[in-house]
Amino acid sequence: MAATAAGCQHYVRKCLLKAPCCDKFYVCRLCHDDEEKHKMDRFQVREVKCAVCDRVQEAQQACRGCGVTFSEYYCDICHLYDKNKEQFHCQPCGICRIGPRRKFFHCQKCNLCLANDLQGKHKCVENVSRQNCAVCMEDIHTSRIGAQVMPCGHLLHKTCFELMCRNGAYRCPLCMQSAINMTEYWEERDMEIAHTPMPPEFKDQKVKILCNDCQNRCTVSFHVLGMKCSSCGSYNTSQD
Known part of the structure; x- marks a missing residue:
């Protein structure tokens, strides 16, 4: 798959990754997974191809041939190339997170990076991010879509949570606990019942x-x- 100066629809980068599973070049693992019948392990990527001069080389941030910088941000563990979003690699999570780092903490029990304002204010569920989203059944931990932490401690993709609420559903699909503050709705229900003997x-x-x-x-x-x-x-x- 050809790369452009802008990369692909998923990432801004000037290189292609050599998939260790099939030796094909793709701009990113998501482009690979969309076309192949198997998943690419980005952690096993060892080589990249420059989108400017086509030189194949070991994974690094700048091309050894023409000197072009492949991306503003590069992680040599995740082999993540992208524009600068103040990303940081979280060692306990094992992947890169969009930062800045100072605004997040890693909850050891949840095994997940959470916003600082949730520290001491969320219900811990052990390894909660290692479960798939209960709405779309897709992975949450490595997803590029942010996670919504519900009062019960379970997670949904933010987009799935918003869709659920727009459709009038208010309960966690996993434990049935209210996923939003329902006080106002319960007061309305009180009024309806009072007027409906x-x-x-x-x-x-x-x-x-x-x-x-x-x-x-x-x-x-x-x-x-x-x-x-x-x-x-x-x-x-x-x-x-």
Whole structure:
């Protein structure tokens, strides 16, 4: 695949990677994976070809033939070539992250780099980023799409999370806990129920429910519009 001065749709670079799996040259692993029936391991890349002079050489940041700089940013571990986005290589993650580094910390339990404002304010789930996104079922850890950390600690791609919310879904697909602050919606539900009395034969009917948000079980009045948890006030409940 030919490279241009701009690289490809995924990365800005002036070289092609020699895929160790098939010895073919591609601008990036994503271009390779789109065309081949197998995946390219970018960590095993040993050679690149200059897009300016076509010289094949060991992976490095500048061409040994014509001297052109292949990219503003280069990682000799990930063999990532790209324009400068203040990337940094996170050793525990094992890959490069878009920075700047000072705005992120690595959570050892989650095994993931997170924004500093989440330090001490997120629910840890062990190795959470090693799971696929529960919406698109694609990898999260090495994805170029950012991850959305939900209150339950699970992750979705930001784009998948936004799509889920636009479609009216508010619960984590993995644990069913509310994925956003639902206080305003629960107050609206209170108003709807107050103005929608049940028929006399159901007025005093009680049911046992399990709350998906606080995990408490309680007995409440039945209503077709929802059963409210007496512990946390959530309507994200199901009959137990």
